[in-house]
Amino acid sequence: MPRFGTVLTAMVTPFTADGSLDTKAAAELARWLVEHGNDGIVVAGTTGESPVLTDEERIELFRVVRGAVDVPIVAGATTNDTAHSIEMTKAASAAGVDAILAVVPYYNKPTQAGLEAHFRAVAAASDLPVMLYDVPGRTGRPLATDTIVRLANDVPTIVALKDAGGHPERTARLLAQVPAGFEVYSGDEPLSLGFAAYGAVGVVGVASHWSAPQQRRLYDAVAAGDLATARRIDEELQASYRFMNSDERVFSQSVKVALDVLGVAVGECRLPLGPAPEGSEAEARAVLTDLGWEL
Numbered sequence: 001m002p003r004f005g006t007v008l009t010a011m012v013t014p015f016t017a018d019g020s021l022d023t024k025a026a027a028e029l030a031r032w033l034v035e036h037g038n039d040g041i042v043v044a045g046t047t048g049e050s051p052v053l054t055d056e057e058r059i060e061l062f063r064v065v066r067g068a069v070d071v072p073i074v075a076g077a078t079t080n081d082t083a084h085s086i087e088m089t090k091a092a093s094a095a096g097v098d099a100i101l102a103v104v105p106y107y108n109k110p111t112q113a114g115l116e117a118h119f120r121a122v123a124a125a126s127d128l129p130v131m132l133y134d135v136p137g138r139t140g141r142p143l144a145t146d147t148i149v150r151l152a153n154d155v156p157t158i159v160a161l162k163d164a165g166g167h168p169e170r171t172a173r174l175l176a177q178v179p180a181g182f183e184v185y186s187g188d189e190p191l192s193l194g195f196a197a198y199g200a201v202g203v204v205g206v207a208s209h210w211s212a213p214q215q216r217r218l219y220d221a222v223a224a225g226d227l228a229t230a231r232r233i234d235e236e237l238q239a240s241y242r243f244m245n246s247d248e249r250v251f252s253q254s255v256k257v258a259l260d261v262l263g264v265a266v267g268e269c270r271l272p273l274g275p276a277p278e279g280s281e282a283e284a285r286a287v288l289t290d291l292g293w294e295l
Contacts, residue, residue, distance in 0.1 A: 012259070196222040
């Protein structure tokens with residue numbers, strides 16, 4: 001079993017009708033995700049609308065979700081400010097989470113030397129394991145393989161990578177150079193089959209809000225060498241991936257619509273995302289029905 005499990009969901013953050021943080025709904029959603037096949041939960045990641053959460057809201061989410069479930073909780077505790085990231089990592093540790101998701105600092109586009117120093121400082125702020133998060137489409141700066149290798153070899157608590165860099169083939173090169181036990185997770189569900197084939201142990205997903213069992217079976221099939229089954233499952237999941245993200249609707253909006261269809265109340269997104277556009281509910285129903293949900 002991978003350190004954090006095979007299927008982790010980057011959980012959306014529930015809000016009330018007036019836009020306040022809904023901690024009761026957050027606890028209920030965390031339990032629902034575990035009941036529906038998730039091995040772990042990422043709290044306050046980008047899908048959790050971390051850019052519009054206050055520090056106090058993030059910390060409260062860490063505490064509430066930690067108290068609701070007994071699976072690994074990975075805290076989206078870092079920002080593009082190293083000093084702030086250190087403070088939030090310490091706060092997340094005090095809240096009882098199991099690991100830190102440390103995203104590449106966004107917008108300021110540091111050099112690889114700056115990125116390496118940032119992640120070393122975050123890792124030194126607690127004894128928790130750290131999952132690096134490479135997502136250049138959002139941050140504007142890729143995390144180089146050489147940088148990951150140095151961090152994995154030099155810093156014992158840097159133990160995993162959520163890879164949304166768009167190049168699954170890098171996984172094979174990376175795993176040949178990092179210590180045994182360092183794990184790669186797909187951070188890009190449409191590419192999960194490729195990541196799995198190259199050695200990724202699991203996924204940190206978004207469509208996994210409603211498709212965790214299928215995603216687990218995909219990874220199990222690849223591990224068993226049954227690529228025909230893995231390809232069939234991947235084909236079944238493609239409609240979910242298309243639904244999640246487009247020019248009209250982004251991940252957090254799509255998930256909240258789908259959960260509403262499933263009867264899980266999480267509210268709407270805060271601005272600048274706002275509510276999902278008209279017609280989203282019908283698309284969600286079609287996707288969920290095709291996956292076998294009885295609505």
